[in-house]
Amino acid sequence: MSAKNAEAKAHQEHSSPVNKYKAAALVKMSPQLLEWLTKYAAKSGHSRKLECVKGPDGELLFDAEALKSFSAYLAEPWPAEQGKRPNVPSGIEQEIQEEASFGCVICSRPKGEFAHIDPVHNSKNNHPHNLIYLCPNHHDEFDRQKLISKSDVERTKRQVLDARTAIWRAHAGLLDEILALIKQLQAVNVATQKEHFPALDAVKDELLKHIKAHALAPGLKKTAPEFAKKLEVALGDNAAPVEKVIDERAKFLEETGLVDCPLCDGSGSHNNWECPACRGEGTVAENLVGEIDLEPYRQEECPLCNGSGNHNNWECPVCRGIGTVDAYSVNEIDLSGYKQAECPLCEGSGSHNNWECAFCRGTGSVDEGKLEHFDPSDYEQAKCLLCKGRGTHNNWECPICRGVGKVDAVALTDIDLSPYQQTKCPVCKGSGSHNEWECRFCRGVGTVDVAALEHFEPSEWEDEDSDS
Ligand SMILES: [Zn+2]
Ligand SMILES: [Zn+2]
Ligand SMILES: [Zn+2]
Ligand SMILES: [Zn+2]
Ligand SMILES: [Zn+2]
Ligand SMILES: [Zn+2]
Incomplete structure (x- = not known):
């Protein structure tokens, strides 16, 4: 390693104790979750907790290296009982619901589930970055039906995390933090012009709210009174507060001789870590920008x-x-852990029960390191709990097994039958016929799933009455 590279590395690993907001920004987990992790062991049967020290005012302080190592520990496979998925602890459940504003990230319906981005069967990974809150429908569309792509879910998750990270950084109360918030607002603003995930709109509102709180806070009024005043005016602009705020940031940088960091472009993060060139601050002095050696980060x-x-x-x-x-x-x-071995589930064929093999994702081979996490009992077939193996439910294809009648044994514990409880059909009142035809709402069965009542619009069925 050259002296310059060593210096770059030392710079990157530089660490002095950081407060809970800086800590949160560093590992992209909320201050509340970090505090929870210092009190409770996350993995069942393990005793490891997040290390911290108490600062002079009793506030928690964290070591940057300890945080990174704990985050890596959370990403390692979690212990679980034979054939079961690892338990998601309450502190992480709270985190995932909160980042999604307590609703499905796709449709904002309130009752959601903890979906794994990398499927839990293989990864056994309950790291909060691998979990996302989805309603049962979108969970199914993502997990089983593959109607929602993994890259869409990942991109949304990343965007939410980046925005929340900027919020935590801002809570430390300094000028560079409000600048990073506005930079994130700019990024989310560009993203929402291209695609419409409600989670992104919610995050934009959330960013704006925090920018406002910080612009009006005494801290910024002391550090940069003129800028604070201009921001206040921009935020009060009813027509285009987002654009005005972004504009004020650009003017402020110009007036004060700052520029966005050439490595992280003002975001404060580089390859998903704190940017080593600006130490996560996002901006650098224009006259010093030439001294930053970007070669190690090429x-x-x-x-x-x-x-x-x-x-x-x-x-x-x-x-x-x-x-x-x-x-x-x-x-x-070190690439030695990634040597390829034949997939033990499909024996290299890439398919299992006529579907793409779930353990190797159809590639037929897996990392050698993954072999020890293979549990054949996860993939045994069991009779579907809803249709009892018939493949149909209320004269429709069974929504749980998609008509196959069987499911992976490991999935049994996750099946929630409550949406499929039967209740009297609101159209035919249980008779199975409506306007002398087989009732179309219940397909003549007379009962429907309780979940179906959510989609029942009385007016649609009244219109039909008067038309006929
Ligand atoms: Zn949804
Ligand atoms: Zn930077
Ligand atoms: Zn790669
Ligand atoms: Zn396979
Ligand atoms: Zn079924
Ligand atoms: Zn009916």
């Missing part, structure tokens, strides 16, 4: 995924799906 193709960001149909674990890595680190990456 991006090179990831040696594991060769730039695709994808390894055996998963997010590449070396580059975290980005496809590139810092040039200075490329020779230190």
Whole structure:
């Protein structure tokens, strides 16, 4: 390693105790969750908790290296009873619901489930970054039906995390933090112009709310009184507060001789870590920008995924799906754990029960390191609990097993039958016929799933009455 690279690395690993908001921004977990992790062991049967020390005023302080190592520990496979999924502890459940504003990230329906981005059967990974809140319908569309792509879910999750991270950074109360918030607002604003996930709109509102709170707070009025005043005016603009605020940031940087960090472009993070060039501050003085040596951070193709960001149909674990890595680190990456072995479930064929093999995702081979997490009992077939193996439910294809009659044994414990409880059909009042035809709402059965009542619009059926 050259002296310059060593310096870059030391700079990157520089650590002094940080407060809970800086800590939250560093590992992208909320201050509340970090505090919870210092009190309780997250993994059942383990005793490991997050280390921290008490500061002079009794506030919790964290060590940056300890935080990163704890986050890596959370991403390792979680212990679970034979054939069951690992338990998601309450502190992490709270985190996932809160980041989704307590509603499905896709449709904002309130009753949701904890969906794993990398399927839990394989990853056994309950790291909060691998979980996302989805309503039962969207969970099913994502997990089983594959109607929602993993990359869409990942992108939304990343956007929400980046925005929340900017919020935590801002809570430390300094000028560079409000600048980072506005930079995130700018990024989310661009994203919402392209696609419409309600989670992004909610995050934009949330960012605006925090920008307002910080612009009006005494801290900023002391540090940058003129800027605080201009922000207040911009935020009060009813027509286009977002654009005005972004504009004020740009003017402020120009007036004060700051520029967005050339490495992280003002976001404060680089390849999903705190940006080493600006130490996460997002901006640097214009006259110093020439001194920043970007060479160690030049991006090179990831040696594991060769730039695709994808390894055996998963997010590449070396580059975290980005496809590139810092040039200075490329020779230190150890690829030995990723040697390929034949998939023990499909024996290399890539298919299992006529579906794409769930353990190797159809590639036929897996990382050698993954073999020890293979549990054949996870993939035994069991009779579907809802249709009792018939494949039909109320004269429709059974929604749980999709008509097959069987499900993976490991999935049995997750099946929630409560939406399928029967209740009298509101159209035919249980008779099974409506206007002398077989009732179309219950298909003549006379009862319907309680969940179906949500989609029952009395007016639609009244109109039909008067038309006929
Ligand atoms: Zn939904
Ligand atoms: Zn930077
Ligand atoms: Zn890679
Ligand atoms: Zn396989
Ligand atoms: Zn079924
Ligand atoms: Zn009916």
